[in-house]
Amino acid sequence: MTIYNLTNFTSAAVANKILGAMQDAIKTGLAQYVPNRNGRSWLRVDIKRDAHGRLYFQFLTDTMQEVGHHLLKAALFHWSREDEREFSGLHAELYRLPQHPLDTILDAQEAERARKETSWVGRVRNWFRDHYSPAGPDFA
Template sequence: MSPQRYNRTNFVTSAVAVKILKAMQGALKDGLQHYVENKRGQRWLRVCVRPVDGSDSRFTFEFHAGNGQSVGHLVLQALFVWSDEHESEFSRLVGELYRLTSHPYIVWRQAEAKALQDAADKERREWLKARGITHSFKAPGGITYLGRWVRNWLGRKKFLAIADHNGAEFFKPFKLDNEALWYGTTQGFFV
């Protein structure tokens, strides 16, 4: 028995169109392979994003049936039977993919890494704020200290250095000398 060969009629129904569009949206969002399942829950169509041959910055959708048959041309033929809203959604997704200059998986991973880094930075800043850091001060030698302004018993201001510019806390906080205060600059609030 030979494997099933797909034709245009396998893709013209509205239910199949909705499933294909959902798989396309998923592939465009995360760059991974997404599958369309039949009524029995079996995967019969794979939708993925792949680079256009000979181009590093252009991408296209790829449609493969479960038997290995490339069915992208059949999906395009069925597109003429789909409703106007499904057809416009298909065109929008293809246009959005065409505008991308890097693979959606790379974009997704970079956004995920940036979110993790931002969360770690925010947590570190909150930890430093809890230690009393309010300002950033650049000494004449170019060294940046994180700390806060304090007053001595005469009411004179001194800068209490608590951490270096990377946020590594000193073993013991120290006050900067007068020369550093005269020639250094306060860079701003530590937020």
């Protein structure tokens, strides 16, 4: 079993993969996986909600080790200034979200589905009401 430490997170290549996973997690609302050099997933980046309802990133390795504290140290002391800013900015962006990104996406999809259904079904219903109901023109 591998125990991960700070040195696993200090390279620029790892920083870029983790930042990309964080961005994708915010865009999709789904957990993202960071592959190693061999293409095997070793880090899961997910969005969770704490007991107070605030959103936060969870970083779990393939051994179920939570490594957010290692990532914070790496970002502050080993990553480039730009990568550190992006890391902090993504945390801030997540913190400001009113709801989980997946909930936002699902709500938008439901609203679009309802809009399409209402527009088509509503037109059909109105046509039948206007043409075949006692209040419609055919029964006046």
